[in-house]
Amino acid sequence: MPHTVLRFERAEAPELPDFQVEVDGELVEFRWPSRTADWWEMWKRSPQAEHFSSTDWDFLLDTALIHARYWRGDTSQAAELRLRVAKHGATMEDRARLRMAFAEADEADGGKGSSGADAARARYAKLRVIKPGTDDEAEG
Known part of the structure; x- marks a missing residue:
């Protein structure tokens, strides 16, 4: 609508x-x-x-x-x-x-809690994309 x-x-x-x-x-x-x-x-x-x-x-x-x-x-x-x-x-x-x-939770940790961008980068920093048909696929 x-x-x-x-x-x-x-x-x-x-x-x-x-x-x-x-x-x-x-x-x-x-x-x-x-x-x-x-x-x-x-x-x-x-x-x-x-x-x-x-x-x-x-x-x-x-x-x-x-x-x-x-x-x-x-x-x-x-x-x-x-x-x-x-x-x-x-x-x-x-x-x-x-x-x-209220934004108390985000303010308490400076916005770096579980919803903060810095926390997400740290949590997923070691992940990488595996393309089908490459050697990385076999390593799994």
Whole structure:
């Protein structure tokens, strides 16, 4: 099935915005719960954030509003919150489903472990190609 390849443009994480909401017919300054502010900072520092574009941050910002409602006691949006953070790889299960993996193992040995090119060269350095019909074939 054909697909479209997009040029990736990493976007910097925005700050949680200041805005007003209507309460009893009057506009009042919205205050982010401290738990949501901490949650937002966690996402900004997460390894996943290196792969977020502007649309990802916009979607996560909308998710922050749901998170704020949740931490203010409105649990009616808990399922939506869970679904939205899963799209960004919040849990081990989410990251596995999204085919995300941390690079700790490669970094620990400088990339020279069983998947490193240097290790492969050392392991197979003594192998040689045997062409049919040559003397090497008889030596086996």
